Amino acid sequence: MTEYETTETLDVKGQNCPMPVVKTKQSIDQLDQGAILEVLATDPGSMSDLSGWADTTDGVELLDQIEGEDVYKHYVRKTE
Template sequence: MAVVKTKGAIDDPAPGEVLKVVAIDLRSMSDIDGWASETNGVELLAQEEGDGIYTHYVRKTD
């Protein structure tokens, strides 16, 4: 579900801006990583996990 919501939200920021995605599903770590690797115009900057919260920072590149 995190990827679906991220796909929709990535259109809003201007190029260069960073989207912070917060999820509670462990699978979001691999899902967001895979999606960013295969998607033009986005770059996964970092992922953090703690206390069952998974945070992803995705930059829109174009």
């Protein structure tokens, strides 16, 4: 398991689609280039939702996704 030096952690546990993506976008927009956002979610759909969002969004890179027992961790870097 890779540990990232995260700039900020976003807790969207208990929120379902589309809120994890909406909140991630809002948070990443506030960060500086190169910053890494850790997103903690409980919605299993966040795995595909955040992956799809990162693939189609300029300026962000999905570094990793970790499926825990009850929490999904996503690591997103702001590239622009």
